[in-house]
Amino acid sequence: MDEPAVGRTRVAMVMATIRQRIAGRSLTAGAKLPSIRGLAGTLKVSASTVVEAYERLVAEGAIHSRPGSGFFVASQTAPLSLSEIGPRLDRAIDPFWISRQSLEAGPGDLKPGCGWLPPAWLPEDSLRRALRSVSRADPAVLSEYSSPLGLPPLRQLIARRMAERGMEASPDQIVLADSGTQAIDILCRFLIEPGDTVLVDDPCYFNFHALLRAHRARIVGVPYTPTGPDVALFAQALAEHRPRLYITNSGIHNPTGATLSPVVAHKLLKLAHQCALTIIEDDIFADFEPLPGARLAAYDGLDRVIHIGSFSKTLSASARCGFIAARRDWIEGLTDLKIATSFGGGRLNAELVLRVLSDGGYRKHVETLRSRLAKARFEVAAKLKAMGIMPWIEPQAGMFLWARLPDGLDAADIARAALARNVVLAPGNAFSLSQTATNFLRFNVSQTSDERIFDVLRAVLAQARDGGA
Amino acid sequence: MDEPAVGRTRVAMVMATIRQRIAGRSLTAGAKLPSIRGLAGTLKVSASTVVEAYERLVAEGAIHSRPGSGFFVASQTAPLSLSEIGPRLDRAIDPFWISRQSLEAGPGDLKPGCGWLPPAWLPEDSLRRALRSVSRADPAVLSEYSSPLGLPPLRQLIARRMAERGMEASPDQIVLADSGTQAIDILCRFLIEPGDTVLVDDPCYFNFHALLRAHRARIVGVPYTPTGPDVALFAQALAEHRPRLYITNSGIHNPTGATLSPVVAHKLLKLAHQCALTIIEDDIFADFEPLPGARLAAYDGLDRVIHIGSFSKTLSASARCGFIAARRDWIEGLTDLKIATSFGGGRLNAELVLRVLSDGGYRKHVETLRSRLAKARFEVAAKLKAMGIMPWIEPQAGMFLWARLPDGLDAADIARAALARNVVLAPGNAFSLSQTATNFLRFNVSQTSDERIFDVLRAVLAQARDGGA
Structure with missing residues (x-):
């Protein structure tokens, strides 16, 4: 009450610093806080300011003191919350914004921001045939758990598909998962401890941020260029942060294409070997590529690289199935973790995926899909350019265009305004750890054919230029 | 080399104590070790003994010292391993023993130790009808992700089923998961921090141990009686360990029935309210009960109790689908975690489960199942008793008999010997944190009809009595 204003501000600043470290998980529950003298030196405040700040944080319950040994972060008493909670339109633009808005979109909503194809672009007839085939299968197919690694013929087929892309993996190095996301989740459990540092691309798939937060990892971003991460900055991040893991898409990068x-x-790979870095190569867009591009797992031979994939993007997101291809000596441990956290996998989805992939129609389906996507990328890019929304690059494959808004407009504002008009967009900063993609939007060209999307875009751009909310 | 033998032993004892705390995760990576003086006092050794032990642990890389602040547990460098790895017959009897052996069993193997019904006991015709129905459904059903909470009509149906058992939950308090195990996994992520203490029953479902180890929880067991956990010991465990969470089966307890x-x-519930304890009530065996028994969620109204269920045991383990029913204010956070770690759930399995549950045949199926299980329990119990293997209780419902071997025989030895003869048993200590179920086996009566099982049991019992391996 009677302390001088400057002292009060400094105490608040120290408290904010500590709170931020706790929120950002660079200080986790039970961790020791910096010593009073040490922090005073770092923050250029007096020791008594730090003492005061620590005592107030103790009073708040954020930290506690153990006489003689120092101050420690309190156990978290509130449940882990990965994002702010609020009604649809008020929701913060966080890693969940796009997934929640896209998954919750009603039939009347348009969703150029979502990350999957419309049902009409997926192999409907093959899926129906596969379901009829399973409806006549052995009772075990209908009702039993999978074997620990997952359906053997599907693992064999995945090994053959990987070989076509230059990756050598035997079927006993492949573990099926319920989805590509679950595959990465199991790997994070296997490879990282809370507090470990993980590298991601900046920008990267927004859910990598959410997933890594759930693992209490420290996340460090490396700027992404049109040919991969910036190698010099990647080397610098390795030296500075000593990360255990790097997660990336190599086939077609999400969100940039x-x-x-x-x-x-x-x-x-050379850097990874020098620094004992493990790499998860998330290749869920593999089937979009007309010609297989560079794969880290192909060069590395599954030594430091773990390759994961799924069929949600080109086959079905309803019958989900993913896989992990990894070093042989990690398979037992990964399988134990899979069993511990999800028991035997669902056999049915694997049986359906196996049937569709073995169906002569699937190869034809992906060929049609590639042409259709190429045409849509061209058309959507032309329409966006005409409005001043400029694609960053012209992707060789896939469904995404990463495009910059004109006039320094803020994509989060545009996305909120579009959502009020039932159009779900994907604002750039949801993908950017450094929050430097303020002017970008990711467009899914397969979901951007409806003229109403461009009408809404024109309207919200005009409104934003006029300074309207 | 030149130190006295007693000193060497004491140093080793201190080192073993610390290694044990690290292995048991009461000391996790980065945690501060007890002060030298403090530990010396606790273990009744000299300070120099502790210094010597700490220095050797530093040399081993298990801990490190930070000058001026003490000793800390080193970051784990090897990947998280939940169990020992080895060939089938040599595998340690750990929480994975039964799951791996059961899931890996070939068609020629008999598995009275497994935790599920044979395919012929499940509603095969309803499943085939449901698959045919889905094969004719809208394209969105075949190929789209679920909404974040999961298929609304299935959540409504689950709310009605819960109401029939006296539990009030609105459909917007229900989140679908890929399985009952995944439901508990999401809840552990939401509710506990690494190092938090969780209570389980002793004995309990073995996979609870594996799952909680994956969450780096401290696990404390409370002895289970024929009417639930021992209340006095439960109260004592609350006072002593201040757990955040208790996980139990209330419907039909696994493994005891x-x-x-x-x-x-x-x-x-009274104790839970006094001690701010959250309870996960795992009710995956609900449909086995002819008359619904006591449900914690029914008395508590989903305040401190979270209710989870699945359909893997009575409908299909191939088309897996589980659910969480919880406090309304936790649903957003749980859904974010589900999306972060598995993105949108698989829609297809939920659509199939919905069709089977809505099918007039399902009610008839569970009625038949209950009678069939009652008959099998009676018959298997009689045969076991005739061999001196005595059921602990006569369960009112379900597939399990928890039975004690005669003559103090060790169930792990019996299980290993039976496995060599292609019979997968479930040895008691896999379920027991305190390892006090040495003489028990869990029998699944639906998988124990084959006479060869009793032949093998007789043979391995005779062999064990003769002291043979």
Whole structure:
């Protein structure tokens, strides 16, 4: 009450610093706080300011003191919350914004921001045939758990598909998962401890941020270029942060649509070997590529690289099935973790995926899909350019265009305004750890054919230029 | 080399104590070790003994010192391993023993130790009808992700089923999961921090141990009685360990087949309220009960109790689908975690489960199942008793008999010997945190009809009595 204003501000600043470290998980529950003298030195405040700040944080219950040994972060008493909670339109633009808005979209909503194809673009007839085939299968197919690694013929087929892309993996190095996301989740459990540092691309798939937060990892971003991560900054991040893991898409990068070049791939692997870095290569867009590009797992031979994939993007997101291909000596441990956290996998989805992939129609389906996507990328890019929304690159494959708004407009404002008109967009900063993609939007060209989307875009752009909310 | 033998032993004892705390995760990576003086006092050794032990642990890389602040547990460098790895017959009897052996069993193997019904006991015709129905459904059903909470009509149906058992939950308090195990996994992520203490029953479903280890929880067991956990010891464990969470089966307890009594249920809830304990009630065996027994969620109204269920045991383990029913204010956070770690759930399995549950045949199926299980329990119990293997209780429902071997025989030895003869048994200590179920086996009566099982049991019992391996 009677302390001088400056002292009060400094105490608040120290408290804010500590709270931020706790929120950002650079200080986790039970961790020791910096010593009073140490923090005073770092923050250029007096020791008594730090003492005061620590005592107030103790009073708040954020930290506690153990006489003689120092101050420690309190156990979290509130349940882990990964994001702010609020009604649809008020929701913060966080890693969940796009997933929640896209998954919750009603039939009347348009969703150029979502990350999947419309049902009409997926192999409907093959799926129906596969379901009829399973409806006549052995009783075990209908009602039993999978074997621990998952359906053997599907693992064999995945090994053959990987071989076609230059990756050698035997079926006993492949573990099926319920989805690509679950595959990465199991790997994070296997490979990282709370507090470990993980590298991601900036920008990257927004759910990597959410997933890594759930693992209490420290996340460090490396800027992404049209040929892969910036190698010099990647090397610098390795030296500075000593990360255990790097998660990336090499086939077609989400959200930029870029393709990793062989030169960058080799440089990354060299660095990974030097620094004992493990890499998860998330290849869920593999089937979009007309010609297979560089794969880290192909050069590395599944030594430091773990390859994961799924069929949600080109086959079905309803019958989900993913896989992990990894070093042989990690398979037992990964399988134990899979059993511990999900028991035997669902056999049915694997049986359906196996049937669709073995169906002569699937290869034809992906060929049609590639042409259709190429045409849509061209058309959507032209329409966006005409409005001043400029694609960052012209992707060689896939469904995404990463595009910059004109006039420094803020994509979060545009996305909120579009959502009020029932159009779900994907604002750039949801993908950017450094929050430097303020002016970008990710467009899914397969979901951007409706003229109403462009009408809404024109309207909200005009409104934003006029300074309206 | 030149130190006295007693000193060497004491140093080793201190080192073993610390290693044990690290292995048991009461000391986790980065945690501060007890002060030298403090530990010396606790273990009744000299300070120099502790210094020597700490220095050797530093040399081993298990801990490190930070000058001026003490000793800390090193970051784990090897990947998280939940169990020992080895060939089938050599595998340690750990929480994975039964799951791996059961899931890996070939068609020629008999598995009275497994935790599920044979395919012929499940509603095969309803499943085939449901698959045919889905094969004719809208394209969105075949190929789209679920909404974040999961298929609304299935959540409504689950709310009605819960109401029939006296539990009030609105459909917007229900989140679908890929399985009952995944439901508990999401809840552990939401509710506990690494190092938090969780209570389980002793014995309990073995996978609770594996799952909680994956969450780096401290696990404390409370002895289970034929009417629920021992209330006095439960209260004592609350006072002593201040757990955040208790995980139990209340409907039909796994592995004992016991049923929670209303009196014990009320006492548990009273204690839970006094100690701010959250309870996960795992009710995956609900449909086995002819008359619904006491449910913690029914008495508590989903305040401190979270109710989870699945359909893997009575409908299909191939088309897996589980659910969480919880406090309304936790649903957003749980859904975010589900999306972060598995994105949108698989819609297809939920659509199939909805069709089977809505099918007039399902009610008939569970009625037949209950009679069939009652008959099998009676028959298997009689045969076991005739061999001197005595059921602990006569369960009112379900597929399990928890039975004690004669003559103090060790169930792990019996299980290993039976496995060599292609019979998968479930040895008691896999379920027991305190390892006090050495003489028990869990029998699944639906998988124990084959006479060869009793032949093998007789042979391995005789062999064990003769002292043979």
